[in-house]
Amino acid sequence: MAKHDILIKVGGVLDAEAIPVLKNVCDINFAKGKRLTLDFDSVLHITREGRKFVREIGSKVIILSLPEFMILDQ
DSSP: OOTTEEEEEEEEEESTTTHHHHHHHHHHHHHTTOEEEEEEEEEEEEOHHHHHHHHHHTTTSEEESOOTTOOTTO
């Protein structure tokens, strides 16, 4: 990874409570000019709100290990 690259490991449940935290972390790093990779390997569940957030941010980040039930191009 280059010095401008950040890997964020996402775990647990991505729901309405977790989204603002993840969004804030992403926004801070975007403001610093960082390129982000989100690794969803440890995610147990993604709610409807979480799916919407992933779709919205999907064009700005690299996404790894997205669960099979979460397809971005729908």
